[in-house]
Amino acid sequence: MAKANTSRAEDYSQWYIDIVKKPQLADNSAGRGGMVIKPYGYAIWEKMRDQLDRMFKETGHVNAYFPLFIPKSFLSKEAEHVEGFAKECAVVTHHRLMADPNGGGLIVDPSAKLEEELVVRPTSETIIWNTYRDWIKSYRDLPLLINQWANVVRWEMRTRLFLRTTEFLWQEGHTAHATRQEAVEEARRMQEVYAQFAEEYMAMPVIQGYKSPNERFAGAEDTLTIEALMQDGKALQAGTSHFLGQNFAKAFEVVFLNEENQQELVWATSWGVSTRLVGGLIMTHSDDEGLIVPPKLAPTQVVIVPIPKPNPEFGEVAEKIMRSLRERGISVKYDQDMKNRPGFKFAEYEMKGIPVRIAFGQRDLENNQLEVARRDTKEKTSVPIDGIAAYVENLLKDIQDNLFNRALEYRNSHITRVDNFADFQQVLKEKGGFISAHWDGTTETELKIKEQTKATIRCIPHNLDMEDGVCVLTGKPSKHRVLFAMAY
Amino acid sequence: MAKANTSRAEDYSQWYIDIVKKPQLADNSAGRGGMVIKPYGYAIWEKMRDQLDRMFKETGHVNAYFPLFIPKSFLSKEAEHVEGFAKECAVVTHHRLMADPNGGGLIVDPSAKLEEELVVRPTSETIIWNTYRDWIKSYRDLPLLINQWANVVRWEMRTRLFLRTTEFLWQEGHTAHATRQEAVEEARRMQEVYAQFAEEYMAMPVIQGYKSPNERFAGAEDTLTIEALMQDGKALQAGTSHFLGQNFAKAFEVVFLNEENQQELVWATSWGVSTRLVGGLIMTHSDDEGLIVPPKLAPTQVVIVPIPKPNPEFGEVAEKIMRSLRERGISVKYDQDMKNRPGFKFAEYEMKGIPVRIAFGQRDLENNQLEVARRDTKEKTSVPIDGIAAYVENLLKDIQDNLFNRALEYRNSHITRVDNFADFQQVLKEKGGFISAHWDGTTETELKIKEQTKATIRCIPHNLDMEDGVCVLTGKPSKHRVLFAMAY
Numbered sequence: 005m006a007k008a009n010t011s012r013a014e015d016y017s018q019w020y021i022d023i024v025k026k027p028q029l030a031d032n033s034a035g036r037g038g039m040v041i042k043p044y045g046y047a048i049w050e051k052m053r054d055q056l057d058r059m060f061k062e063t064g065h066v067n068a069y070f071p072l073f074i075p076k077s078f079l080s081k082e083a084e085h086v087e088g089f090a091k092e093c094a095v096v097t098h099h100r101l102m103a104d105p106n107g108g109g110l111i112v113d114p115s116a117k118l119e120e121e122l123v124v125r126p127t128s129e130t131i132i133w134n135t136y137r138d139w140i141k142s143y144r145d146l147p148l149l150i151n152q153w154a155n156v157v158r159w160e161m162r163t164r165l166f167l168r169t170t171e172f173l174w175q176e177g178h179t180a181h182a183t184r185q186e187a188v189e190e191a192r193r194m195q196e197v198y199a200q201f202a203e204e205y206m207a208m209p210v211i212q213g214y215k216s217p218n219e220r221f222a223g224a225e226d227t228l229t230i231e232a233l234m235q236d237g238k239a240l241q242a243g244t245s246h247f248l249g250q251n252f253a254k255a256f257e258v259v260f261l262n263e264e265n266q267q268e269l270v271w272a273t274s275w276g277v278s279t280r281l282v283g284g285l286i287m288t289h290s291d292d293e294g295l296i297v298p299p300k301l302a303p304t305q306v307v308i309v310p311i312p313k314p315n316p317e318f319g320e321v322a323e324k325i326m327r328s329l330r331e332r333g334i335s336v337k338y339d340q341d342m343k344n345r346p347g348f349k350f351a352e353y354e355m356k357g358i359p360v361r362i363a364f365g366q367r368d369l370e371n372n373q374l375e376v377a378r379r380d381t382k383e384k385t386s387v388p389i390d391g392i393a394a395y396v397e398n399l400l401k402d403i404q405d406n407l408f409n410r411a412l413e414y415r416n417s418h419i420t421r422v423d424n425f426a427d428f429q430q431v432l433k434e435k436g437g438f439i440s441a442h443w444d445g446t447t448e449t450e451l452k453i454k455e456q457t458k459a460t461i462r463c464i465p466h467n468l469d470m471e472d473g474v475c476v477l478t479g480k481p482s483k484h485r486v487l488f489a490m491a492y
Numbered sequence: 493m494a495k496a497n498t499s500r501a502e503d504y505s506q507w508y509i510d511i512v513k514k515p516q517l518a519d520n521s522a523g524r525g526g527m528v529i530k531p532y533g534y535a536i537w538e539k540m541r542d543q544l545d546r547m548f549k550e551t552g553h554v555n556a557y558f559p560l561f562i563p564k565s566f567l568s569k570e571a572e573h574v575e576g577f578a579k580e581c582a583v584v585t586h587h588r589l590m591a592d593p594n595g596g597g598l599i600v601d602p603s604a605k606l607e608e609e610l611v612v613r614p615t616s617e618t619i620i621w622n623t624y625r626d627w628i629k630s631y632r633d634l635p636l637l638i639n640q641w642a643n644v645v646r647w648e649m650r651t652r653l654f655l656r657t658t659e660f661l662w663q664e665g666h667t668a669h670a671t672r673q674e675a676v677e678e679a680r681r682m683q684e685v686y687a688q689f690a691e692e693y694m695a696m697p698v699i700q701g702y703k704s705p706n707e708r709f710a711g712a713e714d715t716l717t718i719e720a721l722m723q724d725g726k727a728l729q730a731g732t733s734h735f736l737g738q739n740f741a742k743a744f745e746v747v748f749l750n751e752e753n754q755q756e757l758v759w760a761t762s763w764g765v766s767t768r769l770v771g772g773l774i775m776t777h778s779d780d781e782g783l784i785v786p787p788k789l790a791p792t793q794v795v796i797v798p799i800p801k802p803n804p805e806f807g808e809v810a811e812k813i814m815r816s817l818r819e820r821g822i823s824v825k826y827d828q829d830m831k832n833r834p835g836f837k838f839a840e841y842e843m844k845g846i847p848v849r850i851a852f853g854q855r856d857l858e859n860n861q862l863e864v865a866r867r868d869t870k871e872k873t874s875v876p877i878d879g880i881a882a883y884v885e886n887l888l889k890d891i892q893d894n895l896f897n898r899a900l901e902y903r904n905s906h907i908t909r910v911d912n913f914a915d916f917q918q919v920l921k922e923k924g925g926f927i928s929a930h931w932d933g934t935t936e937t938e939l940k941i942k943e944q945t946k947a948t949i950r951c952i953p954h955n956l957d958m959e960d961g962v963c964v965l966t967g968k969p970s971k972h973r974v975l976f977a978m979a980y
Contacts, residue, residue, distance in 0.1 A: 031623075031626070033558070033559050033619070033623060034559075034563055034566070034619065034622055034623075035559060035561050035562075035563055035610065038559040038561065039559070040556065040557070040558050040559065040623055041556055041557040042556055043554035043555065043556045043638065046554075046555050046556045046557055047554070047555070049557075050555065066531035066534075066535070067531065067534050067535070067538065068528065068529055068530055068531045068534045069528070069529040069534055069661065070521070070528050071521050071522075071523060071526040071527070071528065071659055072612075072643055072645065072659050073523050073526065073582070073645075073658075073659070074523075075522055075523055076589065076598055077597075077598075078522070079589070079598065080597055080598045086589075086598065090588070090589040090590065090598060091588055091589070091590075092587070092588065093587070093588065093589060094561070094584045094586075094587055094610070095584060095585065095586040095587065095588075095589065095600050096582045096583060096584050096585075096612065097583065097584075097585045097586065097600065098582075098583040098585065099580070099581070099582055099583070099647040100578070100579055100580065100581065100583075100647065101564065101567070101574075101578040101579070101581060101583065101611070102578065102579075109565075109568055110564055110565075110567065110568045110574065110578060112583055112585065112609055121600055122523065122582070123589070124560075124584065124612070131521070131522065134522055135519075135521065135522075135528055138519075150531065154643075155560055155642075155643065157560065157561075159587040159588065170561075171559055171560050171561070173557065
């Protein structure tokens, strides 16, 4: 396995592709915008999924599964929703193929045309709320706190591995509540869960806020978001949580009898994160030598490399080290390959982002020590064999913290306050990152800024200071700053 | 929640529907043959999935994810495969909807027609082998042992919840090997894993064997199967493992350089089980009072019901019991509901198939005892509070064993040897179950028997005795018996 040929400074986009492909995370597939998630990439996604699943269950949610196909008419029922998704959905029109009677191979059987076309779910609000109508009769049936792990399809024009693919894997929570306040709190709670996951597990700092009307989810009254900053100064929307009001209850006639025995429309939320997070993970931490995976999400946390190559005595030492690490819940692999040289192996494990590498040769064993290298800083240390497990356990924690702090420092140093449009354009062009600026609150101005700069409002942070000012573009009055950025 | 109104004797099909719907396992959904897997049904599937996933990983497999959409032309590449699947697949022909210019609502945008239609995967051999062509270059890349958890779509004409639905969830293993023997062994190994899972976890005895050519997977050289027997005397194909020979390697030109540096075609297997297993679980164990879930797959293994209703003192006792059970890894729930009466609750938990129910009232506590009821036999016993955890732990094991033994006894008493066609028809009609009979080995005879009796060859068991005889239909010579049955 070769090193990543492309450095970030040279060509960030190509670097990203290298970091996805060379450590075998994913690959392009046949068919437009298709992606194969390879075993190593999938193992990282599994770690993410399992942790998120635990957090959803701890907050009272259960999993269920709803159909892939949505009858076309369902999509039309919520006016804004259909507007948002109709233009980019895969449509199933037939249910059979046949041999071409003219010998042209396999063709669609015209007699197998569906009465009503089916849309491959781009998101499941419509089919789920159509189902909830039967499930919810009384306030006793509420709240309904359901999550689904699934694949969805959005026909994207430009695709990029993990970040934007025609099909992607995700989870979508869909909850139903008796009151507005309960639904608002649920949307906020799940935003908080996402932020905690991003920061504690992905070591990826995020800003929590809400979207401007123009950037809201199609059909939502309010969209909450966690926004991360990638190393190239572009923002990544890493997860969203929507307060849907009564829009879907109205569209699908989902009502319940309240405690006073009166009929009311149900309140809703939905929230989701996807395999896009793997892209975010890559672009938060990795370097020119390859991928860096935070220890809490690393499928293999430690690799042991014998120098110059495996032999029975080394094998026994490795076994002992592995046992002591595994007792502490650390995942570890011993490299038994006889063919490749240590230098090659070191480069390979750096490429794969294994957090800790332990190497030893004959002389190390004579001195009763091991060489321990950390992937984040590439520092090497000699460590006594006795106590290696405790050392590594601490080191993994330290790496996790260091990755977060490093990313936080970068992110914080890339939030720039600007007060006029010339500065806005200059900062965007020369420095990138988030721009904290006043905005007059209109979609019109937001779209003009986007047209002129490609920057969008990423969010209106929750913890903003109220501060009078004037809009960076129009000079109209503004009560607080919002965060702009170029975004993935 | 009402009892299942329908007994098995009355109407087995309706009983099955009741057992799926009343304990809230699943429901029909909008759209033909669609199913919503409800939280309780999904929780059982999750337990199955997690255990199977562990067993796949222990046998050296890793997970990956391949695209949902298969270009139509891929399906055509393996002649038998396309024959098997073209007639029942969902076809995506367009990628956009639009507002009807004539005001007729949402229509398919004719300008968004795909150049090549996409098939929603009915199984993934074709897209995976198209990918393996890039992954496999040399014998060093082999074996490739990959599994995928995914949804698939087969346009079935008659559907039945869990057993046969248009979309279902499953896992599909796809492995690539350097030699025929290794692939043959892999297919056999995974059949063994399935059998072990079925018997140890589902408590569902299975017969391992191979399929007759007529019942083989489309594109396989050999299909291994595990066959279970349902309570109504019909067989259920519970899992299959296919030796694919070099068919897909040929179709997708997947070659490797062997150790002698010569090009060879790669050998393949594929194997899968699906949410159909939930249907098998139901029909192996459940009774007229409702579902019975084997302890190893029960999302909740024990429920505690206070009599007549919860109070603070009862709550403390329940807490203590729950702690002691959880320490042993037993999942337990305390019923805090104030509204419903114990009798209602008992019926509800029976309906849901919770393996063990613990009930107590004031007098029980005075006597320092609890009433423990097991779901499988409905026996009740008074058990001292001290030592309840050990008692329940043993009881759960006993229930698991009893369910298996009960099903095994039923299955074994429903394998009937017959030696002429009159007996064949009579046994099939009056007793059901497996019929062990001689068959002349031709597809022609197999199809004739199917036409006349609806019975098919379920499998040719691995552990069969060679025994000369004559075909039950044609009188032609036969070397061994095979198993016929009506099947789901």
